[in-house]
Amino acid sequence: MKKRHFLAALGGTTLSSTVLAAPAGPRPAGPGLLTVSGAISRGNRGPLDQALDQMMAKQQLSFERAHVFDFEALRALPAITLKPTLEYDAKAHTLRGPLLTAVLQAVGARTEDTVKLVLRAIDGYTVPLSVAQARQYRFIVATHLDGRPMALGGLGPLWAVYAPDAYPDMMAKPLPERYAQCPWGLYHIEVQA
DSSP states (O other), X not given: OOSOOOGGGGTSOOOOOOOOOOOOOOOOSSOOOEEEEESOSOOSXXXXXXXXXXXHHHTTXXXXXXXEEOHHHHHTSOEEEEOOBOTTTSOXXXXXXXXXXXXXHHTTOOOOTTOEEXXXXXXXXXXXXXXXXXXXXTOEEEOEETTEEOOBTTTBSOEEEOOGGGOHHHHTSOGGGGGTTOOBSEEEEEEEO
């Protein structure tokens, strides 16, 4: 079974966004790498622009307000380090970045265990994940691999990932299956309350 599927193959599913009212904050100085939309209270950009937000529009996203992070805004959040064995080369690597729950807190998202997230990669691969799962497995938004920023075209520039080596239930699975909920090339998170 292939892990990566494009939204276009899903027949036009439209994802809804619920945005809580709040004044917009300043836009990031650098290029936006991660957009968080949905049930958030702190946005720094307005609605999706069908003309200029081409990738998001082609992946049928819709929102009235979102929060955009550039690389420096993500690096400014407290980071943790993981050392998982990766599925791609079966070797241990060092990953670093903020906890996914810290990213959610930074945008004023609801973080009750029952809140659902949709993590979306640049190729359209989507992963449903609950806040409970993000917290239980200590998912991070990795910005660095082996001490270096991750490149576009590799596993980056952002990767929603955890260390399956630390959890017996995940270690019982074959190596490739441990990463099914870890979209590399992460660029969008929808918070569904």
